[in-house]
Amino acid sequence: MITFSAVTKRYAQTTAVDIVSLTVGAGDFLALLGPNGAGKSTLVKMLLDFVKPTSGTVTIDGAPSTSPASRTGVGYLPESLRIPPHLSGREFLLRHASLCGLAGPSAASEVDRVIDVVGMRGKERGRAGTYSKGMAQRIGLGAALLATPRLLILDEPINGLDPIGIREVRVILESLRQKGVTIILNSHLLSEVEKTCTTAAIMNRGAIVAQGSIGDLVRDGETLEDVFVRVVRSDSPQRG
Amino acid sequence: MRQFARVVGYTLIDQMRQKSFYVLLGVSLLLVLMLKSCYTGNYSVNGQTMDSASVAWTASRAAFHVIGYASLLVGTLLAMSILRRDRDQGSMVLFLSRPIARWHYLFGRVVGVWAVAAGFMFVLHAAIYVISLVSSGGVLPWLLAASAVCFANLLLATTLVTLLSLFIPEVMAALATLGIVAIGAALDGWFYSFMQSDIGKQALASQADRPMPIWYLLWPKFTALQTFAVSMTDKNAFHLTSGILPVVNTCAWLAVLGVALWFRFERENVGGAE
Numbered sequence: 390m391i392t393f394s395a396v397t398k399r400y401a402q403t404t405a406v407d408i409v410s411l412t413v414g415a416g417d418f419l420a421l422l423g424p425n426g427a428g429k430s431t432l433v434k435m436l437l438d439f440v441k442p443t444s445g446t447v448t449i450d451g452a453p454s455t456s457p458a459s460r461t462g463v464g465y466l467p468e469s470l471r472i473p474p475h476l477s478g479r480e481f482l483l484r485h486a487s488l489c490g491l492a493g494p495s496a497a498s499e500v501d502r503v504i505d506v507v508g509m510r511g512k513e514r515g516r517a518g519t520y521s522k523g524m525a526q527r528i529g530l531g532a533a534l535l536a537t538p539r540l541l542i543l544d545e546p547i548n549g550l551d552p553i554g555i556r557e558v559r560v561i562l563e564s565l566r567q568k569g570v571t572i573i574l575n576s577h578l579l580s581e582v583e584k585t586c587t588t589a590a591i592m593n594r595g596a597i598v599a600q601g602s603i604g605d606l607v608r609d610g611e612t613l614e615d616v617f618v619r620v621v622r623s624d625s626p627q628r629g
Numbered sequence: 630m631r632q633f634a635r636v637v638g639y640t641l642i643d644q645m646r647q648k649s650f651y652v653l654l655g656v657s658l659l660l661v662l663m664l665k666s667c668y669t670g671n672y673s674v675n676g677q678t679m680d681s682a683s684v685a686w687t688a689s690r691a692a693f694h695v696i697g698y699a700s701l702l703v704g705t706l707l708a709m710s711i712l713r714r715d716r717d718q719g720s721m722v723l724f725l726s727r728p729i730a731r732w733h734y735l736f737g738r739v740v741g742v743w744a745v746a747a748g749f750m751f752v753l754h755a756a757i758y759v760i761s762l763v764s765s766g767g768v769l770p771w772l773l774a775a776s777a778v779c780f781a782n783l784l785l786a787t788t789l790v791t792l793l794s795l796f797i798p799e800v801m802a803a804l805a806t807l808g809i810v811a812i813g814a815a816l817d818g819w820f821y822s823f824m825q826s827d828i829g830k831q832a833l834a835s836q837a838d839r840p841m842p843i844w845y846l847l848w849p850k851f852t853a854l855q856t857f858a859v860s861m862t863d864k865n866a867f868h869l870t871s872g873i874l875p876v877v878n879t880c881a882w883l884a885v886l887g888v889a890l891w892f893r894f895e896r897e898n899v900g901g902a903e
Contacts, residue, residue: 434899437722439898440898459728467900471719473643487635
C-alpha cells in the first residue's frame with residue numbers, strides 16, 4: 390500500500406531521513422518508533438507531501454505522494470492539533486467532511502457518526518476555544534476518521550486523553566484494523582503500542598534500525614521498551 | 630476547483646466572524662456619511678458661488694481615493710498573517726492532508742482575503758453612490774464600476790504581501806507592500822502634478838521622442854490605476870488610453886507574482902521541523 394523507496398531528506402547541515410526503504414502493506418498496523426529527532430515525523434510528512442524528499446520516492450497505492458489524489462481516503466491526526474477557536478467541533482468536522490468530498494445530508498450524517506464514535510455527543514456544538522486538550526484530540530481523531538479512511542496516520546493520538554479515552558481509542562483502532570484499514574502510529578507510549586500494533590519500525594538518526602512484527606522484535610522476557618532501548622543504543626556508536 | 634471554492638468560502642466565513650471587521654466597517658461608514666453634509670453647504674471661491682453638488686462630487690471623488698488606500702491597508706493587514714496563522718493553528722497541515730492541491734489551498738486563502746477587502750471597499754464606495762443619489766438626486770456615473778476596477782489593486786496587494794510573508798517576517802512584508810504603494814503614489818502623484826504645470830508641459834513636448842524610464846514603467850501602478858478608475862466618474866477627465874499602462878502593468882504584476890507565489894509555496898515545507 391505504502392512504499393518508501395530509498396527516501397532521503399536533507400536540510401542544510403542535517404540529514405533527517407537517510408536512505409529509508411519501507412513497505413507498509415494494506416491492513417498493516419505499523420508503529421513508527423524512535424527517539425526525538427530520529428526522523429519519524431519527517432517520514433510521515435513526506436508521505437503526506439508536507440515535505441519534499443531530497444531523493445527517492447514515496448507512493449500510496451502506486452500513486453506518487455505528491456499527487457493530491459493519493460490522499461483520497463487518508464485520515465491524519467497531527468501531534469499538536471489546534472482547532473480554530475472560533476469554530477465548534479461540529480463545524481470543524483463538517484469542513485473536513487466537505488474536503489473529503491462529502492456534501493449536504495451525507496456530510497452531516499457522517500459527522501454525526503464520528504461524533505458518536507469519539508464520544509463527543511453533546512459537546513460538539515461548543516466553541517473549540519472552550520475545549521480541553523482531550524476534547525480537541527477527540528474531535529481531531531473524528532476528523533481523521535471521516536469518510537472511513539483506507540489509511541490512517543496518527544501522531545501521538547492519545548495525547549491529553551484520560552485512561553478511559555485511551556481505552557476507547559484502542560478499541561476504535563482495533564475495530565479499524567479488523568476492517569482492513571492500514572494504520573501508521575507514531576507514539577512514545579510503547580506500552581500502548583505493544584497492545585495495539587502488529588508491526589513496528591524503529592528509527593534512529595534518520596535510518597530504520599529494526600523492523601518487523603511485534604512478536605518477532607520482542608524476545609521472551611522483554612518488553613517493547615527494552616527492545617527500543619537496546620536497538621537504539623547499539624546503533625549509536627556503529628553509525629557514528 | 631471545488632476545493633478551491635471551499636477554501637475561499639471558509640476564509641470568507643472566518644474573516645467575517647471577526648468582530649473587529651464590523652467595528653472597522655461601521656466606523657468607516659460613519660465617516661463616509663459625513664459627506665452628506667457637503668451637499669447642503671454654501672461655497673464660494675474668489676467671490677464666485679460654487680455649485681454645492683459639484684463641490685460635493687469633488688469631495689466624493691477624493692473620498693473614493695481615501696477609501697481605496699484604506700482598503701489597500703485593510704487587505705494588506707488581513708493577508709500578511711494568513712499563512713502564518715494557519716501554520717501556527719495547524720490548519721495548514723489539516724487542509725493539505727486532504728486531497729487538495731497546494732495551489733487550491735494557497736490561492737483559496739488569497740482570494741478569500743481579497744474578497745473581504747474588496748467587499749469592504751465596495752460597501753464604502755456604494756455608500757458614496759447612495760449619498761450622492763439621495764442628497765442631490767443625481768449619481769456619480771460609473772462609480773461602482775470604478776470600484777470594481779480597484780479590485781485589481783487589492784488583489785495585487787494581497788498577492789504581494791502573501792508572497793513576501795514566505796520570505797520575511799509578516800510585519801516587514803506588510804510594510805514593504807505599503808511602501809511600494811506609497812512610493813507609487815508619490816511617483817504618480819508627483820508625475821501627474823508635474824505634467825499639469827507649464828514646465829511639465831514644456832518638458833513633455835521636448836522629450837516627446839524619448840521613452841519613459843523603464844523603472845517607472847515597471848513600478849506597480851496602484852495609484853495610476855485608482856486615478857484611472859476615478860476618471861471614469863467624470864466624462865471630461867476620462868481618457869481610455871490613460872488606463873492602458875496601469876491596467877497592463879497591474880495584470881503583468883499579478884501574473885508574475887501569482888506564478889512566483891505558486892512556485893515558492895509548492896516547495897514550502899509545511900508542518901514544522903522534525
